[in-house]
Amino acid sequence: MKKILVADDEMSIRLLYSEELKDEGYEVLTAADGREALDIVEKTPLDLVILDIKMPEMSGIEVLRQIKEKNPNLPVLLSSAYSEYKQDFGTWASEEYLVKSSDLEDLKAAVKRHLKD
Amino acid sequence: MSDQLGLLTQLIELFTSSVSYGERLDNFVHLLARNLNFDLALFFVLEKEKQRLLLNTSSQGPVSPSMLIVFPLGRGLVGQTAQTREHLIAYRDDPEIFPANRPLETIYPDFQTLASFAVADDNFLYGVLLLVDQKRRKLDTATLKLIKLACLMLAGTIRQALRHDETKKRIAELSGLFEIGKAISSTMELDALLERILSTAAKVINARGAILRIIDEQTGLPRVASEYGDVFETSACLLTSKLETAVVSGELPFVTTSLPDLQGHLHSYLGVPLNFKGHLKGMLCVFDKMSEALEFQEFDAENRQLLFTMAGMISSSIENALTFQELEALAEKNERMVRVLTVLQEISWALMTTVRMEKILDIILNALTLESGLAYDRAVVLLVNENRHVLKAVKGVFRKTSPPTLPLREALMVPVEVRAESAMEKLLPRLQIPLQEDKGILARTVLQKKTFHIVQAEQDSRVNQELRQAYDLQEFVSVPLIVKDQVTGVIVVDNQRSKRAIRDNDVQILNMFANQAVLAIENSRLYSTIEANNRELSLIRERMLESDRLAALSGLAQGMAHEIRNPLTSIGGFARRISKKVGKNSPLRHDVEVITQEVERLEKLLREVLDFSGVNLGYYEEHDFNQIIEDALTLIERDLMASNIKIAKDFALLPNVHCDDRQIKQVFYNLFQNARQAMDKGGTLTIRTYPVEKSDGLYAAAAVSDTGGGIPLELLHNIFNPFFTTKEFGTGLGLSIAERIVSRHYGQIEIINELGKGVTFIVTLPIAKYCLIKTAEDQEAQP
Numbered sequence: 001m002k003k004i005l006v007a008d009d010e011m012s013i014r015l016l017y018s019e020e021l022k023d024e025g026y027e028v029l030t031a032a033d034g035r036e037a038l039d040i041v042e043k044t045p046l047d048l049v050i051l052d053i054k055m056p057e058m059s060g061i062e063v064l065r066q067i068k069e070k071n072p073n074l075p076v077l078l079s080s081a082y083s084e085y086k087q088d089f090g091t092w093a094s095e096e097y098l099v100k101s102s103d104l105e106d107l108k109a110a111v112k113r114h115l116k117d
Numbered sequence: 118m119s120d121q122l123g124l125l126t127q128l129i130e131l132f133t134s135s136v137s138y139g140e141r142l143d144n145f146v147h148l149l150a151r152n153l154n155f156d157l158a159l160f161f162v163l164e165k166e167k168q169r170l171l172l173n174t175s176s177q178g179p180v181s182p183s184m185l186i187v188f189p190l191g192r193g194l195v196g197q198t199a200q201t202r203e204h205l206i207a208y209r210d211d212p213e214i215f216p217a218n219r220p221l222e223t224i225y226p227d228f229q230t231l232a233s234f235a236v237a238d239d240n241f242l243y244g245v246l247l248l249v250d251q252k253r254r255k256l257d258t259a260t261l262k263l264i265k266l267a268c269l270m271l272a273g274t275i276r277q278a279l280r281h282d283e284t285k286k287r288i289a290e291l292s293g294l295f296e297i298g299k300a301i302s303s304t305m306e307l308d309a310l311l312e313r314i315l316s317t318a319a320k321v322i323n324a325r326g327a328i329l330r331i332i333d334e335q336t337g338l339p340r341v342a343s344e345y346g347d348v349f350e351t352s353a354c355l356l357t358s359k360l361e362t363a364v365v366s367g368e369l370p371f372v373t374t375s376l377p378d379l380q381g382h383l384h385s386y387l388g389v390p391l392n393f394k395g396h397l398k399g400m401l402c403v404f405d406k407m408s409e410a411l412e413f414q415e416f417d418a419e420n421r422q423l424l425f426t427m428a429g430m431i432s433s434s435i436e437n438a439l440t441f442q443e444l445e446a447l448a449e450k451n452e453r454m455v456r457v458l459t460v461l462q463e464i465s466w467a468l469m470t471t472v473r474m475e476k477i478l479d480i481i482l483n484a485l486t487l488e489s490g491l492a493y494d495r496a497v498v499l500l501v502n503e504n505r506h507v508l509k510a511v512k513g514v515f516r517k518t519s520p521p522t523l524p525l526r527e528a529l530m531v532p533v534e535v536r537a538e539s540a541m542e543k544l545l546p547r548l549q550i551p552l553q554e555d556k557g558i559l560a561r562t563v564l565q566k567k568t569f570h571i572v573q574a575e576q577d578s579r580v581n582q583e584l585r586q587a588y589d590l591q592e593f594v595s596v597p598l599i600v601k602d603q604v605t606g607v608i609v610v611d612n613q614r615s616k617r618a619i620r621d622n623d624v625q626i627l628n629m630f631a632n633q634a635v636l637a638i639e640n641s642r643l644y645s646t647i648e649a650n651n652r653e654l655s656l657i658r659e660r661m662l663e664s665d666r667l668a669a670l671s672g673l674a675q676g677m678a679h680e681i682r683n684p685l686t687s688i689g690g691f692a693r694r695i696s697k698k699v700g701k702n703s704p705l706r707h708d709v710e711v712i713t714q715e716v717e718r719l720e721k722l723l724r725e726v727l728d729f730s731g732v733n734l735g736y737y738e739e740h741d742f743n744q745i746i747e748d749a750l751t752l753i754e755r756d757l758m759a760s761n762i763k764i765a766k767d768f769a770l771l772p773n774v775h776c777d778d779r780q781i782k783q784v785f786y787n788l789f790q791n792a793r794q795a796m797d798k799g800g801t802l803t804i805r806t807y808p809v810e811k812s813d814g815l816y817a818a819a820a821v822s823d824t825g826g827g828i829p830l831e832l833l834h835n836i837f838n839p840f841f842t843t844k845e846f847g848t849g850l851g852l853s854i855a856e857r858i859v860s861r862h863y864g865q866i867e868i869i870n871e872l873g874k875g876v877t878f879i880v881t882l883p884i885a886k887y888c889l890i891k892t893a894e895d896q897e898a899q900p
Contacts, residue, residue: 012687019694054679081682083724100682102689102716 001027002115003044007037007063008052008079013100017050017079020104021111034058041067046074048115050107051094053080061092068093075114079107121263124152132270138278142174145271149248150176153260155232157225157249160271161188161195163242170195170245175224186220193217195245198233202242204261206232208253221249230254236268236275243275290423293321297427301434305441307341314431315345321427322387322420324403331391331399331435341399341439348404387416389424391432399435401428457626460490460525461633467529468637472644477637479533482514484630485610489525491630493610494617497545500606500638501552501563508559508607510548515541541588550581557581562595563604568631569595570624592619596627598635605635660861682723689716739773739885740781742817743806748778749785750804753793761799762792769807771817775885780858784866787851788821788878795825795876808884815884816864822877827870836868855880 004026006017011032018028029044031037035057041049049067053060064076075095083099096110131144142160150158157177161170172186188196194205194214207214209229221228232248246268256264300313315327326346333340375383388402403424406414464484471477478498485496497513514533523531537543550559558569558580574580574590584590593611597604608631612619692712699705750764757764774781792802803822808815828836836852859866864882871877 010683016687016690081679100686102686104690
């Protein structure tokens, strides 16, 4: 079973994403801030990370940088309430940038694409 | 003895009587002849030249010309007596005497005795008395003494008479000079002065007429020519030429000459020089001296002397009069100049009242054509168009306006109505002259930066003959409007109707006027440039303020978006989950779907309002227009395909546009979105780009067409209004946002609505290098 980490400071988002992804048949871990996310990335072998850009303790961009430093092959999807940073995700070396939406079809399609199954 | 006493008494009576000199002489010879009992008593008078003695008076009566007897000094008894002043008595039979005295036979053939006596005083010999008798007579001492006494008395009376004559002459001369003096002080007016001088001079000399010439030494031409009496043309010419040579050579003591008139009659002339202390020289001449009996006489030395004296007197007064005339002319010129300057000042004042080009042109044209202004019949103003290298007619006046009842200042301000009544007036707006030397005087005026005064346009090879015919040009002046050594235009004036000649002075005034006019024109240009720049600046400032406001607003909205979007995502997300979990027939299903839909609507609103228009305002750079459209298309391609809409692209190669690419991307996103919604049953979205040249520069255009059937007419005027929508799900902001963005980019958005077919939106944006370079001059060039 593929392991996905959902890192978001909003509890409701963490809950929504993990429920939805679990329904899709993934194992989902969650982190409420950047530091926690990095801990999990270090300790647990993961298949994909969904990362909020704006989080307390450590911003998602910094988390992304450190993840990619340690594990460049781990796909990271950025999920944000901000649409204006969308064109910058390439320079941040993430796999995809998704504007948060109640319609999770785009998110699930992206997850599927990057897990290559 | 008593006889002798009686004669003496009679002689004394005679010499003390008041009769005239000639009568006394008559009586004298008569008395002597009778009292001395001589047949004949004759008086021979000594000529002025003192060479000959002429028979003057006879006791037998008047001396007719046939009785003319002349004795040269020393010849005959009369001549000898005159020489020796001794009395002589001779007889016919004396052989030595007779031949010399023979002329006496003509009046008295039988003379026997001749007795001659000198009539002289201590100094002068006046003549000789000759007594003649047919008998041989002897004269006793007493008689001789008596005769000598009588001769002495006669000499006295002659001397007196001569003195009297002399005095009379002097008086006449003096009164002549007095008359001249009166004449020269009578007036300062040259013509009147000359007339009086000449008439007086002629009268004093007893001449029939007089001529006066003054030569201008510098030009050698007669400067003043005045005549009195009937002057014959030929004589006047001859005199003038004679005078010129004499004046030039500097020798002109006097001229006496006789010239024939056309009928061959000889006329005598006497001329004396007029020398002025300045550089003027001339001649005063009288002609045809007449005696009291209206007989022609020769001018004599006294006449010359008198004329010399008069010449001396009049020359200074003539010079004064000439100076006065010059001063008067100068004063008149000054007065004219003051008038012209006043007019120019009024014009200058009027020109200062405005910076509006249209008004300035009117004032210029009024100034040129008003009767109280420069009063030309026609005037046209042409301005140089640097870009096209042509001179273009701007405005003209072809007819006089009604006589000005207004003061000049106000009349100048009256707007000039352009009435295209005649062919010329209709042609004027299209009059364009390429700036090449061979295109006529107007082009030359610009190229050579100088004024042209053409007197006969028809004969002048420099004149553009086509133009001459079209505008009936004869004499005209073309004046350049020069500012900072650049010709900005040309003023052309003429007097086509009145044919009033244009003087050099007028041309000078025109040049002065042109200097004023060009300053006003230049001021107006500078002012409108400044005005345009100000407008531009305030527009930019306004837009910057707006940008700031929007940026602030969007910063706020951005923060809110984050805050709202998160809960919306979870609310919507969970609602969808519930919706999936409850059965299709569950009573909850509908409720949950309402939540889902409302959340979706909120999310869409967020997207439309915030995702595009928010940040990054004002990042204006050069961008590839086609690329921006491609980018926008990518964003919506999936939706279009889902709606079964085909895409047709026709992109032209375009220069970069100056824009904020994200905003422009939104414009096209909105337009595509709009097209998609219009074609909910599928269709074709056509996108075409192409360059457009507008009056103020080059633009890039994109036409976005749908096949959605067009917009109903009643809705058309509303489509750019915010919150206007025909759609069930729409904010109504799409086109309004697009329109605002485009206008903020100095672009335009147009709509072509074809009912039953579809709508085409055309977006034009300025090409980068033309953007913001909208100078006032460009706007002016294309009013």
